[in-house]
Amino acid sequence: MDQPKTSFSFAIANLEQTERLGRWLGSRLFPNSVVALLGQLGAGKTHLSRAIAQGLEISNERLVTSPTFVLIQEYPARLPIFHFDAYRLANPQAFRDLGVDEYYSGGGVCLIEWADRIVPALPEQYLEIRLEIVQQDVRLCQVTAIGELYRKIVENLRLDWSDGPEAS
Structure with a gap:
């Protein structure tokens, strides 16, 4: 069954705005949240994951690194953080395994980098964040609620960021 989708797209002009977005999101995530992070190499998926961890009150955000070679990292925070990287996985079944x-x-909160590689293994509802490189420091960010569970987050993001990330 196709889930309803609610999206909001906006530009992120620098790393500070990425961090602000991540902290904003992390402060609003709830137990069993799933965040699918998509974007080409260097788009900022790990940087955004680190900022989300800050919003989840991790004690040391520098611990959050790309889990490419270990596939999953776990971090204690307000809610446990389970940070996945699907880049090296052959297929969705390898992710399920x-x-x-x-x-x-x-x-906890599942942060899944390269989630576009394992979409069939994602839960029925999740928050999708797509980062696209526009210029060296500028990213186009599209946040999509897949299902009703995440709709309020996207609606609040649209309200809080309608005047730009500096206003939030």
Whole structure:
């Protein structure tokens, strides 16, 4: 069954705005949240993940690094953070084989980089964040609620950021 989608797109002009967005999102995520991060190499997926971890009150955001070679990192925070990287996985089944369904219902927040590679293994509802490189420091960011669980986050983001990220 196709889930309803609610989207909001905007430009991010620099790393500080990426950090502000991540902290904003992290402060609003709830137990069993799933955030699918999409974008080409260098688009800022790991930087945004680190900022989301800040919003989740991680004690040391420098611990958040790309989990490309270990596939998953776990971090303690206000809610446990389960940080996945699907870049090296052959297919969605390889992602499922990591025991991801247990993480989805583990009471924490799942951050999944390169989620476009494993879409069939994503839960029915999730928050999708697509980053596209426009210029060296500028990104086009599209935040999409897949399903009703995340609709309020996207609607509030649209309201809070309608005057630009500096206003939030």
